[in-house]
Amino acid sequence: MKFALAGNPNSGKTTLFNALTGSNAHVGNWPGVTVDKKEGIYKKLPEKVEILDLPGVYSMSPYTPEEVIARNVVLDQSTDAIINIVDATNLERNLYLTTQLLELDKPIVVALNMIDVVDKEGYKIDILELEKALGVPVVSVSALKGKGIKELMERAYSKAKEKREGYSPLAESVLGNLLKLTTEMYKIKGVSNPVFKAVKLIDGDALEIAENPDLEKELDKYKAQFDVSNYDGDYGAAIADIRYKHIVSNYSIYLYRVKSYTSKSEKIDRVLTHKFWGIPIFLAIMLFVFHITFGSDFLYLSLIIPEGSFNIELIGKDMIASPGTILQSGVEYLTDLVLGGVYAKMPEGAWYTGLIADGLLSGVFAVLSFVPQILLLFLFLSILEDSGYMARVAFIMDRAFKRFGLSGRALMPLLMCFGCAVPGILGTRTLGTDAERRRTIYLTPFFSCGAKLPIWAAFAGVFSAKYMNLSAEVIVFTIYIIGIVIAILAAILLKKTIIKGEPQTFIMELPSYHIPQIKGLLIHLWEKLKHYVTRAATVIAGAVVVLWFFSSFNFRFEYTGDSANSILGTISRWVSFAFIPVGWGMGENGWRFLVAAITGIVAKEMVVATLGTLSGMSGIDNGAFSALLLSVGGTLGGLDVSVPAMFSFLAFNLLSIPCASAVAAARSELLLGDKKVGRKYFYGAILFWIATAYSVSLIIFWFGTLAVFSPWIAAIVGALIAIGVVIVVTIKSKKLKVIEKGIENETN
């Protein structure tokens, strides 16, 4: 037997699903779309019942992929009954979906959730009367506490064996006769669920018309006889209105107000979406999340801990590292132990030692050491999502994103990318449209992640020591700013060119705040961990081995163990000329920087490690290493262009292809849905990243060189460009204001 679980988003559907199926749930994806498909089994009935969790929808109209899926499942013959979860605190709007489900010829049971909250808010629901009015069983449940679930399933089970005929509120309205006629047409044709389908056809539903074009023609004849002038002849408007009016006069009268109450959500929102405090509070929350995940001095306790009080490995000297950092060092400690053991057991210099220890294990471990922090970031992302705060973030920040063709919902995943691009990319699932999702994924590498920081730090340290007027913070800060500016420009460019997409809408429910459910969070996190580790073991391990092969074998396929003479080193020498225009490909060390940038594709920490190896000495803290870094770019026409070349190299590493884990994540997210189209977008992304990195590095290098040659000319050119941009922007916004004024005058 098979039950489908249907309901609005935020109605507690996932919680109920978890309570019904426990840990045996299976999560996949609906073929063709990026929507989670969840299946599980309920075992406490005489017969095993398969539970299918439908995506949360507000309606059965065919406008979003979620709605189409939900509709196909409820119409499917193999679905024996539908459990409709209804959020009692939001009865009217939730029952709107119920009125559509009731039109099906299928047994339906309504699970009235969150009844305890309704009590608290000073309302009372007469469940027996509601059941009578709806004509289907209504069971009060608490998905969170697992109350009422047994009764719900028992009633659903007994009802599933009975037959039910669809009922539509349209029957009692001005459209009643039209519905009767249309239903008859379907019955004659022998289609199942005639009432549901008839209503959809009257509604002008595109899917239904495509399925039954003959009936539509016939219906048009009837339609002329009915007067819907109240709705400007719009049947969609008429039907929605009839549904809501029916709900208000027949169902929601059983909701009584007992005492007045200001909801907690409203009180919380007074602070969290406050005109002035909303944005600062949001930034503070984000800083705190990053501090817990990446901070080395938790809560700045080093300020109060006296010097010399303790020095514990993994935790810190006179300070306590943040939980994320402790976990990360813990994993690193373990992997180092393993790696040390492997090195001790294997002969030095043999090719297989190189493959297993230097290649496979080092590469995979470098990626694995980030797992705790990625998961922690993901945990926070889920908590913020589940609590309802994420919707508020989208609300307060949407205006800033609208111009770039994104909505406020894209902000959170993008911010996560400052920590790690992987949770950021996986977090794009929640975005509204495919176009927005793709655009956001394209932008993710531009937000400098934690693993790229060592690159900036190494260069900033060496360069600030040589060029006294260039402080390390300024270099690092500049890189972050370059990333953000490029992300903004790229978003606009993408919107206008490759990923146009449908016009953005931002009509979103602001759900009530509630405390996230730990069980659900853990299930979610466990799925992500599985996903991530499998990928590290497959895709990333594969990439690591390939890269190891190219960097340790020469063209005669002899093991060299030294990347300078390897295939990668030789090829880099040949093609480094392509990077002469961007500056850092120049000079005798140009190819070394290229090798470093390429190894960065495995994991960005490898860039510095590779440069260390290529400087001739292993280990980083030596003169040869800083000499190599300082030699970037060399001289051009007698000018020392190493500073612009350095910025160019850093920008290239920031903007080009991210690490293997991020690429794998981007691939799996972009390939969801239509595989063919997805693949196109994935290769598009790779090209886009390389092209962006190259052109930005080019501009930085040549503008920088101009500045070295003559700061005055550079300043004038820069100022002219800035003025041009400001003029264009002001003219545009003035035009908009004039248009807005015009509209205002007209409506008044």
Next chain:
Amino acid sequence: MEKSLKFFEPGESGIVKHVVGEGPIKRRLFDMGVTPGVEIVMKKLAPLGDPMEISLRGYELTLRKTEAEHIVMYVEDLHYRGEGRNRRGRRTQPVSEIKEQPIIASKSGEKVINEDLYCRVGRRGHHKGHRFGRGRNKS
């Protein structure tokens, strides 16, 4: 008086007259319960001036001003004097043009057929015992 939801100020409320426009936006608004006759309270604007948060049918919804533009509302016109122009020189509309008597659907489910539309709606806190109450506005 008719007024687009877009121009509502925080705290202002009104009743939906109709939703204009085509396709998905309109459909989505209907599905979210923005149907003729429902009362909407404009709660606040986001810190950057857009989108807005509104409250209807006992829940909160956010939408951009460009979407709010599709929603035409009835609001109280304090200076209503029949067809012609009011004190401020704005055009006014006779009651007969309003085809349907709006229904105020409250969360408690009480259904109020609204005989004195112009007194019920308007800025929150204004409507009860306001000096331009019933007698004056009803023609």
